[in-house]
Amino acid sequence: MAGIRKQQQCIRQGQREIRERFEEIESECDQLKKETELVSQASDKNQLRLDIMLKILKARQENDFAKAADLTCSLRFQVLRPSMLG
Numbered sequence: 884m885a886g887i888r889k890q891q892q893c894i895r896q897g898q899r900e901i902r903e904r905f906e907e908i909e910s911e912c913d914q915l916k917k918e919t920e921l922v923s924q925a926s927d928k929n930q931l932r933l934d935i936m937l938k939i940l941k942a943r944q945e946n947d948f949a950k951a952a953d954l955t956c957s958l959r960f961q962v963l964r965p966s967m968l969g
Contacts, residue, residue, distance in 0.1 A: 932961050 935958045942951035 928961070932958060935961065 935954055939951050939954045939958065942948070942954060
């Protein structure tokens, strides 16, 4: 009987360790999801800024300086917006 009880305790201990490890992995997975979302958002913002920069260059090539100035203001807003919110 003592042998069976000891085996059951070992099994319970093993299950506890597996449960704890699973919870750690689940927590790491959640953290990675959050980090991935932040990287994706940063990438989207960078793409928007690059698009505006390209439009500024095209406007300047076409000597449309009013449009270039408007786009430059838009770009400034895009760059400064995160610091204004935080």
